[in-house]
Amino acid sequence: MSSILAGVDQRTRLAGHNRLELLLFRLGGGQRFGINVFKVQEVIACPPLTRIPDMSPIMCGAANLRGRTMPILDLSMSIGYNPSPRDGSGYVIVTEYNRSMQGFLVNSVDRIINMGWHEIQPPPKGAGKNSYLTAITEFEGEMIEVIDVEKIMQEAIGGGEAISDEMIESELAAQGQQILVVDDSMVARNQVKRVLDQLGVNCILTRDGDEAYRVLSGWADEGKDLSRFLTMVVSDIEMPKMDGYTLTTKIRQHPNMKNLYILLHTSLSGIFNQAMVEKVGANRFLAKFSPNELAKIVQAQVQSHAQREAA
Known part of the structure; x- marks a missing residue:
């Protein structure tokens, strides 16, 4: 022992x-x-x-x-x-x-x-x-x-998955925005999807970092400008085939992906992960699972992305 x-x-x-x-x-x-x-x-x-x-x-x-x-x-x-x-x-x-x-x-x-x-x-x-x-x-x-x-x-134990009404911004410019969700847990994927559905944001669900990177690479090969096409990536850390840290590192190394906004969303230790966020270059870390906090970060990025596109 x-x-x-x-x-x-x-x-x-x-x-x-x-x-x-x-x-x-x-x-x-x-x-x-x-x-x-x-x-x-x-x-x-x-x-x-x-x-x-x-x-x-x-x-x-x-x-x-x-x-x-x-x-x-x-x-x-x-x-x-x-x-x-x-x-x-x-x-x-x-x-x-x-x-x-x-x-x-x-x-x-x-x-x-x-x-x-x-x-x-x-x-x-x-x-x-x-x-x-x-x-x-x-x-x-x-x-x-x-x-x-x-x-x-x-x-x-359960737990609430609905966003509080007062947290939802009525003027959210969500139309046409897309978020890539990466998580090996079906429960966790669906939790994130329900939050995004409540915000009116489209999402693409993937089961691990390897699948997510293949999806991103496919879009890049099609000539899509990923920093315009995709609002953000919400990724778990511990996943089969490719973990979230490695996915983030590979995204930052790719010329057509490097500017993507990446939120690492995981139930791992917050203090430890904050250091790793800085090491691999993710934008934010959020400990699972708080629908209100996730909604707050997503809405801020949706607004930022919309303003950048309108400029």
């Missing part, structure tokens, strides 16, 4: 190199799953849990971690497997998602592996919209399933 925690503490070393570390763990059936180490705060033995009245069946209870109350979710049950034992055995993976901390109860924690994003593939197309996979990879001859934690959190 000490070696795993040491690996977690060193997680920032791989940032910006299109590589990642996966924390591997097992659930009741023995299958190994993975979670990006960037999102892991620590791994602890299951602490005493306090039940919460009327809580969701997948909630094991709440735990006190150094004076902070944190919900603990049964990860096995969350993805449709049998419930994990609630006898104090197992481990809790403490994570930070969507501006909050939560723990996921798992049967055992295996190891941390270092991989290139090109080794991480999207889930099979036949997985369907109800799948909890965001990616798959292979390790030691075994398929490792990377879980779409955004989907689990949305189903377990």
